[in-house]
Amino acid sequence: MTNADSVSILVPSGMLGAGFPEETVTRGIALGADVIAVDGGSTDSGPYYLGASKPKTTAAAVARDLRILLRAAAGAGIPLIVGSCGTSGTDDGVDWVAGIVSDLLAEEGLSMKVARIYSEQRAADLKEPLEAGRIHPLPPLGDLDVATLEECTHIVAMMGHEPIAEALAAGAQVVLAGRATDTANAAAYALLRGMPAGPSWHAAKIVECGGQCTTNPRAGGVFATVDRTGFTIEPLDENAACTPISVAAHMLYETANPFEMREPDGTLDVRDAVYTALDERRVRVEGSRFHHAEQHTIKLEGARISGYETMSFSAIRDPLILKDIEGWASLMDVVFTQRVEQTLGLTRDDYDYDLRLYGYNAVLGDLDPATEPPREVGVMLLVRAADQDLATAVAKVANPLMLHLPAQDMDYLPSLAFPGSPAEVERGAAYEFVLNHAVDSLTPTAMFRTEMEEKHDA
Structure with missing residues (x-):
């Protein structure tokens, strides 16, 4: 896959199953989207969904959104990426979404190659890195012990962009990922196509919650174009707007530091980012940087x-x-x-x-x-x-x-x-x-398992 001069990312909403106006996706395709990315999960609603391995969204809502997105992706010949499937990203969650996708592809007569990326971890497999000192606590938790691992009903590892990019490079047209960082699904295709890490990760952070970075968070999704020097962002609803304040403010959302954000591969740094209004609806962002870490780390989440x-x-x-x-x-x-x-x-x-x-x-x-x-x-x-x-x-x-x-x-x-x-x-x-701990990973993809399905018959 050759590098591109720019990559345009269509994010229809902050979470799969939350709903969005179909016409906003149509507009994003008309603007020239290269990829559709949407988050499928969250820990916002507490530990039950991970502990019980159950989704917080109803199947009907997920199917409604996916039907629109699959049609759009197939029609435009672009990939669709869903991160943290089934709310918590357990293996059950990935299979649940994959089952819905399979039914929809058959109903719509679409032929698309689907990749499932599993992120669930067995307690027994984590004992070796724990004993080797490769698992470290994140605040506010302390050191981990084997008993706590064994008490967890489900454990997931939070992937970065690498497993997703690997599946895309292998020809996947629909990527259904287990637990992933909120930004990984949006950044993966841009990074795969050779876009700089700073603008790619910063754009992914801003679009992660769809219209929340606009003047009308209820209006739907956003459209971001990443290039060699920065990114441009606009809302998909023509009655909403992105402003320098609404875009910059999203770095305050779910971050301990408004200027930095840690990813498995390193740290996004937006201290020197400049937000410029191109017109009443669009914002240009330049100056974002990304500092690659010496040690790649994977966050663990577990519930008992x-x-x-x-x-x-x-x-x-x-x-x-x-x-x-x-x-x-x-x-x-x-x-x-x-x-x-x-x-x-x-x-x-x-x-x-x-x-x-x-x-x-x-x-x-x-x-x-x-x-x-x-x-x-x-x-x-x-x-x-x-x-x-x-x-x-x-x-x-x-x-x-x-x-x-x-x-x-x-x-x-x-x-x-x-x-x-x-x-x-x-x-x-x-x-x-x-579990709120980080593992020093041997490789960015070693803790994840990818299964590639052949194209569904149209």
Whole structure:
């Protein structure tokens, strides 16, 4: 594959399954897209999706987006790249998306060569690099031990662009990647075609969340063209705009340092980047650099079961309770823990629970600046225990308190409100992230497995 003078990347949305207007993809193809890239996953919604290896998106939404993208890619003769398939990038997630793609290709009569890149890791295979000192903690976690590896239900390695570029070079027209950095799927084709690393990675960072770098984040995707000295970006919706501020601001998103971003292969440095408005809708960016690292590293993500949860929710409008909602919550803590011990013989060592006051301080906690009594409060009780039956039993002890507990100075039983019946909702297994570590990789692709399918018959 020869080098190009420029590479244009069409990113339809921030996540596969989130939806986008079909006409924006049509416009991106008309602008001369060389590749379509979209992220298929995230850790934003917590550890459940990795721990359980389940997608957060519904199959119908993913299929709707993929149908449009497969048609567009096939029609234009350009590749389609999906990163972090199935939300967490597990092998199940890759196969789930691949199954949807296979069905769509058959339905649409399209013939495209599909590559699956698997990123899931076995705990047994990670023991050797761990014992060799090649696995290092990332904040806020500490040193890793074998027991933690073995407790993980699923472990994924976060690939850079190299496995994706390798699949493209081998002729893949659709690349379905396991866990990948948010930027890798957007940068891979540009780097494969010889574009400089600085502009390629910077453009990939800006487009990773689709329209979030525009004046109208709901409008859909973006179109970026990377060349030898920088990149140009514009929204795919003609009623939206990219401005120097909206583009530059995206370096503040999900980064510890607004001037640097670490990738497996090195570090993007945008300290000297200059953002220039070409017109009312387009921005030109130059001056981005990339510092290649001496040691290529791969981030590990892993989750394990932390218990089983049961949730209950009640609503309070009684003004006598709401005038001192913190006092009521403190009383609830005392009475609830006493009754659990009296009825079930359990102490706080046997279970855990969280009581959150929505409408008061559930989001900000002690940082909430509000000082006036709230008008109404939703009380969420979340109980966690070693098994589901125990969690539900503890939550049921709270049922009469969530419905009738009076404040200290009340001489009557109030009636609070459950939104549904039964009041207790079993949430099943709860998970926690326990791996946030980097592996000194032997090669950029050694930890990943690629399977190339032949073209589907049209």
